[in-house]
Amino acid sequence: MLWRLPVSVRSLYIANCRSYSYSSKAVADPLKILFCGSDEFSIASLEAVHAAKLEEPQLVESIDVVHRPGKRTGRGLKVVRDVPIKHFAKDDLGLTTHEIDTFTGWTPPVPYNLVIAVSFGLFVPPRILCAAKYGGLNVHPSLLPDLRGPAPIHHTLLKKRKMTGVTIQTLHPKHFDHGTIIAQTPPPGLPLDVVPELTPAKLTSVLGKAGAKMLVDVLKNQAFLHPLRDHGWYGSTDNPIDHAEKITKQHRFVDHDNSIGEDVDRRNRVLGNLWCTLPNGKRVILDDIRLSNFPKPSRQEDDYQGKPGLMINANDDLVLRTGDGCELKIHACTVEAGRRGEGGETVKSALKKT
Incomplete structure (x- = not known):
């Protein structure tokens, strides 16, 4: 009503x-x-x-x-x-x-x-x-x-x-x-x-x-x-005219290098179940992510400075860094073939091996 x-x-x-x-x-x-x-x-x-x-x-x-x-x-x-x-x-x-x-x-x-x-x-x-x-x-x-x-x-x-x-x-x-x-x-x-x-x-x-x-x-x-x-x-009128194609798995894919924090945040709100990949190629579904407003490096090591992708910050939080330097904290995720929402430690372990 x-x-x-x-x-x-x-x-x-x-x-x-x-x-x-x-x-x-x-x-x-x-x-x-x-x-x-x-x-x-x-x-x-x-x-x-x-x-x-x-x-x-x-x-x-x-x-x-x-x-x-x-x-x-x-x-x-x-x-x-x-x-x-x-x-x-x-x-x-x-x-x-x-x-x-x-x-x-x-x-x-x-x-x-x-x-x-x-x-x-x-x-x-x-x-x-x-x-x-x-x-x-x-x-x-x-x-x-x-x-x-x-x-x-x-x-x-x-x-x-x-x-x-x-x-x-x-x-x-x-x-x-x-x-x-x-x-x-x-x-x-x-x-x-x-x-x-x-x-x-x-x-x-x-x-x-x-x-x-x-x-x-x-x-x-x-x-x-x-x-x-x-x-x-x-x-x-001069208003834009576009096609509203079917939403597919590709619309939910987060490309680390070319992504923008605001865009990822919007897609997460509109589509949900965004996903990306680990260095070993496994798919990670981002069940619960939230934008953090501090576009700065997550870790102090030189080889992580400014790099987009999945990473662990100084507080041991799992985050997704976008191409423009924004970060989204991952509160829950699912690794391919794993239990729903319980993939955080698996992702951290995989990241520490790279």
Whole structure:
């Protein structure tokens, strides 16, 4: 709920709650929605659409939820972790769910006239879209065309965007994030500098609620009906436009020689589980690291002066020195194939041998 958010985060959401003007002379049939989602961001939109259904049954007749199978995690991949929307849709909202890992060979077993995809992860093919009288809609947590791709929230923070927002677009039959923009956070967007050390979870909560409200406004004003009006504005400005590629293991890699302390600290806050390598080549996961504001040598020996990398300081603390001389104290780490969070002594031992 909104009141549970920190005051600074709440201000971001409130700043986004402006009126949006849509107009459509046509009147749509009651909506039979095929909702495709997965995570907390998509849950916010599903909850809002479900509330609209209860409030205005003539607007939304039915909602069926499509989600992907859970992923196996843990040692031996013995534990299956379901996507969050599965239990929320079924247990909390009492909706019918459909679990698929591909649209190939799958036909929705229920009638539908609108597809809504929010943080789903699978491309909705033309066969599914064409069967929907009103096509498809997507809620995207960025100011498109900036940060097209699967990880816009993380890249918003990694790329130090000063503004962000939410976009409602139609689902394109051939490409991700290339539909017609029918609603977007008004210019100049939501300011991010009002929240210090913003995390992906906080930003997901803010943009999730903003996107949910915008989606319901689009449905109520029937802005998805033709002729569509393009409400995109960001691409016509001089603001940067980048791709939000999938976050991979390489995004978490810390290159000792070329790293910058502030960048490592930001990536640690946004991504977590950063990693580097020992002199013997073994990978070290940095479970808990914190920036220390003293860019000076950790040890007094001449052969360590100014060198970046893993090292032991004068207080016998394990630290990571970055290329610009900053240091991050390592409070917990995991050595490859070792016990989680208990690799500190192993790393120290390896460093003393070099």
